[in-house]
Amino acid sequence: MNNSAPTATPEFLAALIQIVGEQRVRSDPADCWPYGYDNSRRHALPEWVVFALTHEEVRDLVRLCNKARVPIVPRGRGTGTTGATVPISGGLVLSLERMNRIRMLDPTNRAMVVEPGVTNQEVQIAAGQQGFFWPPDPTSAAFCTLGGNLAYNSAGPRAVKYGTPRENVLALRAVTGAGEEFRCGTYTTKGVVGYDLTRLLIGSEGTLAIITEATLRLTPLPEAKRTLRAAYKDTESAGQAVADLMSQPLTPCALELMDRQAVTLVQAQGGIELPPGTGALLMIEVDGPATAMEDAVTQLKKAAHNAGLLEIVAARTPQESKQLWAARKALSPALRTLAPKKINEDVVVPVSHLPALISGLERLAKEFAITIVNFGHAGNGNLHVNLLTDPDEPTERERTKKCLEQVFKLVLSLKGSLSGEHGVGLEKRDFVAQELDPAALNLMERLKAQFDPQGILNPQKTLPLKTST
Template sequence: MSAADRASVSSELPGPFTERLKQVLGAGNVLTDPADCWPYGQDNSRKHTLPDAVAFATTHAQVQEAVRLCNQYSVPLLARGRGTGTTGSAIPVRGGLVLSLERMDRIIEMDAANRVMRVEPGAINQAIQDQAAQHGFFWPPDPTSSAYCTVGGNIALNAAGPRALKYGSTRENVLGLVAVTGKGDEIHTGTYTTKGVVGYDLTRLLIGSEGTLAIVTQATLKLTPLPEARRTLQAVYDSVRAAATAVSRLMAQPVTPCALEFMDAAAIEMIRNYSQAELPQDAGALLMIELDGPEAAMDAAVTKISAAARGEGLLNLAAAKTKDEATALWATRKALSPALRNIAPNKLNEDVVVPVSRIPELIDGLEKLSREYGIPIVNFGHAGNGNIHVNLLYDTQDPQQERNALPCVSKVFDLVLALGGTLSGEHGIGVAKRDYINRAIDPVTLDLMRAIKRQFDPRGILNPDKIFPPP
């Protein structure tokens, strides 16, 4: 967006705009009192900017009219689900209007015969899973916030989770969209079928665009049959290098795990104080491995996975034989997030990705940065695709750590890119990584992306100041 475009978007709401918005949505669905608007100025990034107004849409037509009004009056517009994102994508950095889609939560159609579900953007991920399960299916994206996050938010950020290793992220599990562009035009992308190559793939373009191109009002989801059985294993190694080597072996054999989670020594040590897990004192890394598939194939699959997990540096390999045993193994991983919240309320969580074979170099580099900047770093994540969550545990009350936090993050990104990785695997860019994106994407490609943004949103009203660094 050019400087002139940026200047044309004002955060002061004209009087006629608010009155017309109330006419479209109903006076009770428009909030202007700062106290009422306050909760809608934040997301899970812990950043906050107060919007000038908040509106609740319940239909596609209302979304379209709201966008047209914002376009007419040059009002910044941010479409919002439940605010579970961690990069500030749902922060109204210029004020303006926050359009909440949380009340557009209908499951419009469940078509079991074609393994398809049509939903509105405010539908909760878990509600989708529950509905699909009644017919023997599930929707693969499973972010940690699945009990609360919306499918619209999943689409905006191309959300994933542990199951992405086998089943893909949101982008691989959405067939088509209905959306409203920044001009207020209705568009239909994709197909109702699992195959289709008519025209450009705008569906995949919109997924992960963080609401900067269009506002999704309906999504056609591709469902997957529920597996008959699951098996869980936990492998503990004496070093990150041994664990990463095991990951390479695990991903090179025919049985693909549905989850392959990683924790480094710092994460393991932290868990000792927050769970009853019994882990070797010299544990350097831990892998949680989950398999799914036909019941008849499970024993053979566990045998193959166990063989691949075994190797130099393995300290312990445990396979759950019952659901309770599986729950006990996963309790180790689930204890980590509460521990992090208790220890470091000011943590920075970066979801970087590197080639699997370079995970040891990443962890080694992060340990050096931790020592250099005096900031503890705890690492865990989805090892099977190299998606590591790097947690910088700094204290804002410590002046030195406060000064060092952002320079350390900058060096983390430099390290990731030098290893052939990328800045985000599933959290998106938002404002948290916006100023680093030009390190990962060349100027010509960035200019092309900006041109696409202008085509969808000529006046730059949709979620301004996100993804792209300021001119």
């Protein structure tokens, strides 16, 4: 794999301009600087930034970079948290944010064809006008691009019932690192011809190919939805309730958890009324036919009840639902205010092991004297583990590093995975070998070499670095 920095030659810049025009090429460091960031706070300066508008431009740009052995990093809006779009090898950042067209909406076949730069929210609005929605709904839906959702397999709360992007994408159009253009998948909901390259590319963080078009599988909007909020005396009780809720027949369309530290934070913001002694919250939503909602609420209340339950309330109107969600909505701003440089990890375990994960995290918080705030998509066993720490303080940084290593060790001991939807990027790359065995990693390295023989596509991301490099 070639990771050497390219030389900024006038000839290469001229070739970029020939493909997309001078107005869509940046080479001044001041103009390129903002495109060296993502939401991980990491930064590296690219030598060029190019804004593509068409599949053909992406193809020609990749072929040029492949020939010149220039690293190329595809990028949407930079909302990712793992450094996956940070150009640590320099080279060219290929911005896809202007490829933002919805090419087709086909209600009869429940499909939508879109470009990678369209935002998740724009997809939802367009689908909603026809009575449908696209299930993946990350918190950053108003800003994140569809291409970024696919790159990380980002899902959000609805994944507990409706699945992740891998279950909700029918087909892709893409360009390999060698500049080969191809289509994979089908326009039908059934199809078993050839290997499943569609699911392979989703979650690959732009290291195998650059996605230029996606055919999405749409789902009809539910007739009705009800929201419940359950308060528990401790996180163990809430974790057990999650396991009980997921072991009964009715699947919630959202099941979110907030631990004691999270509850304390939002209560400090004011305006949130919770029972005294609340140590954890569950947000539960169910959707379906309007005539079934009352029975569904009764069934969920029964499943959520255990000795630690303090209160469970159900909203009857959209306004009441908004009030119940207020605690969860207030959490992220509170965390950013309290610890701007916090470490946000995204781990997942089998739902039955969620109580053990929560108790283990509380033990690690005490052992390392670090405040850990946990919340997230409990119905999938997917928690966002926030270490409120200052990485700029050397002693604290070392203690946090050791704590994080133990967090990952705990997750893997519970048959979990190091990332549920935030991806690997740079932040978790060096831990991947703890989850995947050598044979699997070897196969992945060979796949990478087949798709990207010069190693130009988003180099040094996702897979552990070879010891020889």
